Amino acid sequence: MNRIKIRYNLDFITVSSIAEQWYCEKALDLQYQHPNVGFKLPGLDIGTVGHELIAQEAEPITKEELKEYIKDGRALRLHETMFEGLYGNILIRGIPDYIEIKDGKANFLVEFKFSKKKRIFKNHRIQLDTYGYLLYKNKIDIKNLFCGIAIFPLNELNQDEAINEVIKKMKRWLSTLRNKRLDKLFFNEPGSFGGYLYPFSLSEAKSNLKWAMEYWLKKREPVPTKKANKCKTCLYNAAGFCKDALAEADKQRVKIKKKKDNSP
Ligand code: SF4
Numbered sequence: 001m002n003r004i005k006i007r008y009n010l011d012f013i014t015v016s017s018i019a020e021q022w023y024c025e026k027a028l029d030l031q032y033q034h035p036n037v038g039f040k041l042p043g044l045d046i047g048t049v050g051h052e053l054i055a056q057e058a059e060p061i062t063k064e065e066l067k068e069y070i071k072d073g074r075a076l077r078l079h080e081t082m083f084e085g086l087y088g089n090i091l092i093r094g095i096p097d098y099i100e101i102k103d104g105k106a107n108f109l110v111e112f113k114f115s116k117k118k119r120i121f122k123n124h125r126i127q128l129d130t131y132g133y134l135l136y137k138n139k140i141d142i143k144n145l146f147c148g149i150a151i152f153p154l155n156e157l158n159q160d161e162a163i164n165e166v167i168k169k170m171k172r173w174l175s176t177l178r179n180k181r182l183d184k185l186f187f188n189e190p191g192s193f194g195g196y197l198y199p200f201s202l203s204e205a206k207s208n209l210k211w212a213m214e215y216w217l218k219k220r221e222p223v224p225t226k227k228a229n230k231c232k233t234c235l236y237n238a239a240g241f242c243k244d245a246l247a248e249a250d251k252q253r254v255k256i257k258k259k260k261d262n263s264p
Contacts, residue, residue, distance in 0.1 A: 006090060006216045008032045009175040015094025017135070019127035025215060026244055029222035030236040037239055052064050070140060073103040079163070085137025087209050090216060098167065104130075105141040110170065113151045118194035120186070124149045125198070129205040135204055145200040146174055152193045166193065171213070173197055235263070 006013065020028045060122040061069070069076055079099050084093040098110040111128055136142045148170050173187040177197050188194040214220050224244035231237050231245045238249035 003253060007218060008132070010216075012084065012091035012093045013216055015092060015130045016131050018209070019123040020127045021212050022123040022213060023121065024225035024234070025222040026224035026242060027230075027234055027236055029200040029215075030241050034236065034239070034241055035232040037235065037241075046103055061226070070101060075102040075177070083134040083138055084130065085134045087133070087213060090213060092134060092209075094134060095133055096128075097172065098163070099139060100130075103141070106135045106145045108146055108148065108167075108171070108174070110150060110167065115150060115151055116153060118151045118153060118188065119169055120151070120196045124196070124209055129200065129208060132200040133202070133209060133211070136205075142200055142202060146159075146197060147200050148174070148195055148197045149182070150193045168217075170195065170197070176201045 009065065017028060023166050043122055060139055065078075065102075066078075066081065077098070078096075079098055080095050081099070082093065084091060086092070096109060097112045099106055101107040109128055109131055111124065111131075125147075128149065132142055132145055132147065135145070149168055150170060154226045169192075170187075173185060173195075174197055176182075177185040177199075184196065184198040186194070224242070224246075225231065226246070228246035231247045233243070233251045234242065234245070234249060237247075238244040238251055254261045
């Protein structure tokens with residue numbers, strides 16, 4: 001199949017880029033225009049450590065083995081496994097943190113976040129919805145799929161908290177959501193993590209992707225955020241690259257760092 005030319009001549013779009021469109025699409029666009037400018041938040045390294053801890057409990061399997069196991073209906077708990085699929089003829093690729101699949105059906109899809117505050121943003125849900133869409137494109141049944149976000153505050157990150165324990169606790173909250181037939185549930189495990197659970201909706205995921213792809217197909221210009229607070233901590237604002245900023249950048253909080261130029 002001939003692939004359509006997408007913005008910045010990308011071969012594929014990552015799920016995290018799609019999620020970032022809901023934070024500030026303009027900022028995402030500026031990342032591509034100024035790839036040598038980067039910045040470092042103190043939390044990012046700790047987040048990486050957390051993700052490594054999640055993955056270290058897993059045994060690696062090949063793509064072919066995974067297909068076989070799903071076809072055989074095996075009960076699987078997948079950690080950081082790459083999925084890809086097409087929207088129209090645009091390739092989307094992403095690595096969900098955790099998925100449970102049984103009898104060829106995806107039951108539980110979880111994303112782990114590491115942040116100062118246990119706050120849920122729309123882009124977290126978009127990320128999960130897009131992973132759900134990729135599962136559907138890989139012919140995995142998503143009719144009874146539930147999604148969850150677990151947020152670990154950076155200053156309380158308990159590196160000994162086994163992933164199985166986290167999932168067990170989330171499933172107790174999931175029972176409440178199902179029993180009460182709620183369309184979403186915020187939860188908090190005191191002294192540990194908090195988060196959000198909801199039933200997956202394929203129609204919602206498709207409708208979000210429709211909006212996202214208009215940008216990648218150059219049908220519209222990138223949309224800037226309407227929230228001035230985001231502009232205060234925006235790297236591209238601090239660097240003077242954004243004409244749409246709603247507030248001055250707080251240069252005490254945003255430190256610009258030139259990335260190393262790896263070009264030959
Ligand atoms: S300054 Fe505001 S509108 Fe501009 S890229 Fe940054 S967050 Fe987006």
